[in-house]
Amino acid sequence: MATTLRDIARLAKVSVATVSYVLNGVAKVSPQTRERVLAAMNQLNYYPNAIAKSLVKQRSHVLTLFLQDITNPFFPAVAKAVEDVAVRAGYSVILYNTGDQEEKEAAYVQMALEQRVAGIIFCTVRNRAAVQSALDQGTPVVIIEWPGNIPGTDVVQVDNVLGARLGTEHLIQLGHRRVALINWVLGSVIAGDRLKGYKQALAAAKIPFDPALLATYDFNDPDRDAVILKLLALPDPPTAVLAVSDAIAIATMRTLHRHHRRVPRDLSIVGYDDTLAALSTPQLTSVAQPIYQLGTTAAQLLLDQDRKRHPRRVTLEPTLVVRDSTAERRQLRRQ
Amino acid sequence: MATTLRDIARLAKVSVATVSYVLNGVAKVSPQTRERVLAAMNQLNYYPNAIAKSLVKQRSHVLTLFLQDITNPFFPAVAKAVEDVAVRAGYSVILYNTGDQEEKEAAYVQMALEQRVAGIIFCTVRNRAAVQSALDQGTPVVIIEWPGNIPGTDVVQVDNVLGARLGTEHLIQLGHRRVALINWVLGSVIAGDRLKGYKQALAAAKIPFDPALLATYDFNDPDRDAVILKLLALPDPPTAVLAVSDAIAIATMRTLHRHHRRVPRDLSIVGYDDTLAALSTPQLTSVAQPIYQLGTTAAQLLLDQDRKRHPRRVTLEPTLVVRDSTAERRQLRRQ
DNA sequence: TTGTACGCGTTATCAA
C-alpha cells in the first residue's frame, strides 16, 4: 500500500493538516516540525496522491488534446507543443485521435468530462454538440484552426488567406502566369480561404483568374491523379502549381515524374505546411505553418482561461520557405 | 456544480447505493427502480466522476506512454496503436515526450505515479531507476524495444538481427558484393543487433566482411556527410547501402545526388522503419517494422498484467518492402 | 431487493 499523509503524520507525531501545510507551503510551520515532517516523508518514500487532491479540487491536473490522427504529420508538432507548455505548468496531457468521426468525438469528450480534466484543446472538430457539452459542464475549451464560432471558446488559427497568397505571389514573381491551385474538396472554410488568397495574388498581379486551373485532390479517390493529368492536358497548361499540403505536392511531383515532367525545370511546385517538404527530392518550397506555436498558444490560452474570462481569438501568420522545387519560368520559344 | 449520485438518489427516491448498483450493474435491482434511476440520471445530465471512482479503486483509468519525441516519425504509429487498444478498454492515454533525457524521465514517472496511472509503457528508456521506482510503487510496466532486462517488466521488441539480415540479403540477391552499412554510433544493443544481422547475411553468401564498409551517421554532427563521401572514395567502393533508418537513407540519397551518383543506377539503397520510405524520390526499399503492432501488443500486455503475473517477452518480425531504390548491380566493365 | 455507513487521501475551515 502506498503511504499517505496519515502515515507521515503518525511518524512525525503531528496532525495530517500540518503535513499538508508543509507539503503545500500554505501555512506557517515551525522549522523544527517542518524538518520532522520532511524526514518522515523521505523515510516512507511518499508520493502525493493526485487523485485525492483532484477530488477535493474538483479538477484533475490533466489537459486533453483532441486531434484527427497523430499519424498525420501536421499533428505531432502540435502535441509536442501542448505537452511542453502543459508539463511546465504541472499538467499532463491526454491524447485522443478522433479520426474526424463525430461519434468518437462525443465518446472521448464524455471520457474527458468524467475525468474532470482541466481543459480541452480541439485541434480539429466536427461535433459541435460535443464541444458544447464540455462547455456546459464548465470545462474550458480552446479550438485550433476552426473558423466557426462557438461562443465561450478561445480560438487559435493561422491566416490561410495570407498563406495561399504568399505561395502564389512567389510563383508569380518567378514569372509564372499560369498557376494552378490544387485544393481539397471545397466546402471547408480553410479550402475557401486558400482559394481566396490565391485569387488575391492573381488579382494583385493583374492575371485573370482561370477556373480551369483549379483542381481538387482527394487521397481517397483511386483515380486521384486524373486531375493532375487534366491540368497538363490543357491547351495552355500551368507552368506552376500551388498545392494545399506537402503530401499533395509530393503526390503531384510523383505523377509529374511519371509523365516525364521535371521539377522545377518544367513545372514549379509550392507545398503547404512545411512538414514533409525537406524530405522530398527536390526539396519542396513550402508555405510553413507555425504549427508548434499553434500548440503552445492554445495551451497557454487554456491554462489562462480562469483569469481572463472573455473568448479570445489569436491569428498566427504563415511564412514562405523557399527550396528547390520552384524556379523561374522557362521561356519556351521566342515568338 | 456537477450532479452527483446523491442528487440522483434524491430525485429517484432511492439510496445512493442503489444508484451505484444500476450504474455498475453489480447487484440485482428491480426494473422499476432501475427505470426511475435511469430517468433521474438522464434528467440531471449526470456524468460519473472518474476521480472519485479512482480514489476508491486506488487506480485511475489512465495509461501512460513514454516516448522520445512524438515528432520523430517512428512514434506516432505507436501512440495511435496504444490509444486504440486503451480506449477500447475504457482507458485514456497520457503522453510524455522525454527527449531521451534521464531527468525528464524521472520527473514524468513521478507525475504518472502521483496520478496513480494504471500502467506505463516505455517506448524508449534511459533511466533504469525511474522504471524501478514505478515497479516499486506497484505500477505495471511494459517496455518496447529495450533489450536490457529489468525484472518485473514485460518487453515487446522487433527482431533487429533479422531486419538487418533481410535488407542485406536483398541487396546480395541483386548481385551486390560490396554492401555498406550505415549505422548509428555503436554502443546500443539495437545498433549491435543490426550489425550482427548484416554480418550474418554476408557470411551466408560467403562475402568477406570488410570493416571499411561500416559507417556511422550522426545527425548532430555538422560534418555528418563526410562518412558517406569516405565510402565513395574507397578504392573498391560499395555498390549498395543498408541504412538503419529511412531518415539516414534519405540523407544519404541527398548526399549521393549532390555528388552525381544516381539511385538506384549507381548505388542501391535500403532504408529501415518504412516510415518515410514512400515519400522519397525514388521511393525507398525499406525494412518495415511492425510499429503499429508494437503498440497494440504493448498495450495488451499492460492491460493483461493483473491476470498473468509472470514477465513476458514478445518478439515481432520485420519484413522487407521492395520499392524503387534498389536494382541489380550494373556490370561496370567486362574484364 | 434496498439502505446505512464507512473508507479512499486530500484540502480547508475552524478552534485551540
Next chain:
DNA sequence: TTGATAACGCGTACAA
C-alpha cells in the same frame, strides 16, 4: 503555529 474534523463523490460490506 498546530490540531480536529468536515467535506469531496463514489464503492461496498453489512444489515435490514
